[in-house]
Amino acid sequence: MAAEWRPVRQSRTHELVLERIEEQVVAGELKAGDRLPPERELAPVLGVSRSALREALRVLETIGVLVAHAGRGPDAGARIVRNPDDALGRLLRLHVALGSYNLHDVLEARVVLERSSFEAAATHASAEDLAEAEETLRRMQEPDVTVPEFNDLDTSFHVQIARSSGNQLTSTLTSAVRESVRPLILQALEAAEDWPATAAALNAEHTALLTLVREGDGPAAADLAEQHIRGFHGTLVPDTPPSPADENPSPAGAPSSPAGD
């Protein structure tokens, strides 16, 4: 039948290259720090065009597995690295923006991950971690801080706590999920009716959170973190959780009742 004759999908070749390299990584044959052969050598070995190879290498760069041409000529082999955070952040940010996940689900995921981060931070945070987080909160309290700066610092505080939990994976996931709602939270902050009051309330909650972490009271820090996240992020979410199908609320829509986070 004619319907069975379709153009060969050009994407196939780079996908095969990707799978080949992935197999070697999972088998432990390619390790962090290893260099791939230069493109002009690797392409004929794999039996693919240099452009198909390059497409696969770009994908691996973007997911934080490869650095190309680092400090060398354009034909130097790319190096295997371990840098997942930016990739995971981009992936979740794009998918939250597209509505792949609705805001209710993102809220519940934040609660689960940040409860765990705050609880672990109360045990594991170093004096340096605490000083860094305190400095972030101090800057949020400066009178001339703009709303976008406040939002960036707010994100930083949550990411710093996650990093000080001692668990790289939950830290990455927490940061990526928090980053994914940064544009939405900025909209909500900008829509706040009484910005000074909103900022003051958020600053008081952050200060109380950091105090509990410093005192090593993990369970109380986890409970307050949940209350803090539900208090602000919760206002972005309609009361009735939407069905998980395609009825996600538009992430570009303005939230109805902004407060703070």
Added chain:
Amino acid sequence: MAAEWRPVRQSRTHELVLERIEEQVVAGELKAGDRLPPERELAPVLGVSRSALREALRVLETIGVLVAHAGRGPDAGARIVRNPDDALGRLLRLHVALGSYNLHDVLEARVVLERSSFEAAATHASAEDLAEAEETLRRMQEPDVTVPEFNDLDTSFHVQIARSSGNQLTSTLTSAVRESVRPLILQALEAAEDWPATAAALNAEHTALLTLVREGDGPAAADLAEQHIRGFHGTLVPDTPPSPADENPSPAGAPSSPAGD
């Protein structure tokens, strides 16, 4: 100084294209279902070569944001989609294999995510979800099931529970983290000294877990899930958690004392 003259990084162009498209997605101007203009039109609009554009499009395909050429000629515009699961799974699988995350961190992340999945599944799982999970467990108990089949079914069971939690994001994260340790768990299962006893113990735990989910006892299901994960996955992890820096245990190394999960 001569050292300041280095080749222009070819990766820059595709990265700029990526950022441009990402901006439009985050601003809500590109939505799921939208089509990008064909490459031959979009490349001159962006002022980049078609190969740089194609590299960016490949990256977006791989992170589940774009489907190229779906059922059309090679110049049809790619379509924006929301298909993050495979991308997240690949990302975490590669990074666990590279040791970006050590096994102790992955274990703790699984405990946090799967506690939440089992607890929510006890409330949200439909009769269909329960029947599907029961069928998976039934197949794991067949006498001629091979170790790789058992491992695939084991992964499926945990993924099915995550999906039935009603939260797409924690479901995606749970699945990706469970998938990321699939090769390691396979090694551990294959190294089991008494495979029938190991399989029987795991089957009994899975059955008890599903019973608690069916009875709607979320807290008990969460506790048993934690015990189940620590019982098997825990044997992959050295007693002393390694420092989060570069001392990750080799993920390709055989675990010392395998049991079941």
